[in-house]
Amino acid sequence: MKKFVYMDASASWLKNQSVIDAEVDFLANSYANAGRGICARAGLVDKKIMDARKTVAEFINAEPNQIIFTSGATDGLNRVVNILTSQPWYREMSTFAVSDLDHHSARLPWENLLHEGKIRQEFVCELDEDFNIKTDSIPNVDFLIITAMSNVLGNKQNVKEIVRVAREKNPNVITIVDAAQYVAHEKIDVKDWNCDFLCFSGHKIGADTGVGVLYIRDADKYYPEKFGGGMVSKVISGEESRWILYSSPEKFEAGTLPLTQIIGLETAIKELKNWNGGKDLTNYIYQELSKINSVKLLTKPDSPIISFVIDGMHVLDFGVLVGAHDICVRVGNMCASWIHKKLNIDGSIRISVGPWNTMDDAEYVIETIKGIVK
Numbered sequence: 501m502k503k504f505v506y507m508d509a510s511a512s513w514l515k516n517q518s519v520i521d522a523e524v525d526f527l528a529n530s531y532a533n534a535g536r537g538i539c540a541r542a543g544l545v546d547k548k549i550m551d552a553r554k555t556v557a558e559f560i561n562a563e564p565n566q567i568i569f570t571s572g573a574t575d576g577l578n579r580v581v582n583i584l585t586s587q588p589w590y591r592e593m594s595t596f597a598v599s600d601l602d603h604h605s606a607r608l609p610w611e612n613l614l615h616e617g618k619i620r621q622e623f624v625c626e627l628d629e630d631f632n633i634k635t636d637s638i639p640n641v642d643f644l645i646i647t648a649m650s651n652v653l654g655n656k657q658n659v660k661e662i663v664r665v666a667r668e669k670n671p672n673v674i675t676i677v678d679a680a681q682y683v684a685h686e687k688i689d690v691k692d693w694n695c696d697f698l699c700f701s702g703h704k705i706g707a708d709t710g711v712g713v714l715y716i717r718d719a720d721k722y723y724p725e726k727f728g729g730g731m732v733s734k735v736i737s738g739e740e741s742r743w744i745l746y747s748s749p750e751k752f753e754a755g756t757l758p759l760t761q762i763i764g765l766e767t768a769i770k771e772l773k774n775w776n777g778g779k780d781l782t783n784y785i786y787q788e789l790s791k792i793n794s795v796k797l798l799t800k801p802d803s804p805i806i807s808f809v810i811d812g813m814h815v816l817d818f819g820v821l822v823g824a825h826d827i828c829v830r831v832g833n834m835c836a837s838w839i840h841k842k843l844n845i846d847g848s849i850r851i852s853v854g855p856w857n858t859m860d861d862a863e864y865v866i867e868t869i870k871g872i873v874k
């Protein structure tokens with residue numbers, strides 16, 4: 501049988517059987533809505549969701565009431581903008597800073613505010629020769645967006661130090677961390693980092709699509725930006741009805757949650773602890789690619805992902821050729837246009853391994869690439 505090799509973990513993970521089993525078991529045997537019913541089965545679902553929330557909280561060293569379930573990193577990053585701009589203290593005279601490491605989902609929501617005239621100015625933090633944020637270039641701004649790990653270069657940022665320096669410049673700065681790539685490879689410690697918001701997606705660590713996590717440090721301080729069922733403890737009627745909101749997380753989770761996916765996320769997080777990070781395979785592929793003259797590596801040897809370009813070959817052509825050998829890797833601009841602009845290239849090729857990959861897969865990928873570039 502023809503081999504199919506999936507090495508696009510950074511785009512989305514293949515699902516471990518235990519995640520599939522957990523979701524199927526929930527759907528088949530315990531399904532009910534959460535936060536609404538009072539029958540025993542609904543109570544059991546409430547407990548399962550609470551347990552999943554605790555698992556997520558422990559995973560990033562947060563408290564359960566700081567964990568808001570979203571539909572993914574993009575949803576979380578957009579919700580942060582909507583939450584912040586909905587606060588009574590928000591001023592359109594505010595400023596924000598980004599960096600060229602950002603994914604579109606971290607930066608576009610802020611730039612959109614700029615285009616709509618709802619924020620005053622954007623600053624771009626400088627990168628050093630290793631493409632890490634230069635802390636001395638962090639401006640005095642109201643909001644700072646930090647991409648904890650680039651999805652193109654795989655370099656991790658010293659988030660703790662960046663947050664510290666940003667607070668030196670402005671003690672009231674609000675820091676927003678995009679951990680969509682970091683979460684699969686490095687331990688997140690939100691208490692140590694002391695960031696205000698952090699987002700990631702479940703599907704990039706083996707959970708299903710449709711579930712993500714938004715961490716809010718001072719969750720009780722913010723008024724929600726999204727309204728619906730499950731968030732209000734009491735409606736007070738009068739001429740104008742008023743409501744008493746539940747505290748966090750309920751006040752940020754209007755509507756029915758992606759329950760099945762949350763159950764899968766809990767299992768995926770437990771599974772992630774059993775993975776060695778695929779360093780042996782990544783290292784092998786990196787070393788072999790570095791021996792091919794026409795391959796120009798963009799990532800460093802210690803990066804958990806490998807990005808490169810090939811002299812004289814468009815990345816999309818490479819994608820088609822390698823795809824014809826049933827190899828799935830990512831080619832294009834990776835929704836990270838700014839870093840490609842900075843590197844002066846249109847796009848790149850990215851190989852990212854997951855727990856399902858074997859050395860046999862790695863050898864097959866290298867052998868195929870050698871055949872394509874020869």
Ligand SMILES: Cc1ncc(COP(=O)(O)O)c(C=O)c1O
Binds near residue numbers: 573575649680
């Ligand atoms: C760094 C980074 N941020 C955000 C996202 C958006 O994640 P999602 O599409 O799961 O919302 C991605 C996805 O590739 C990413 O790599």
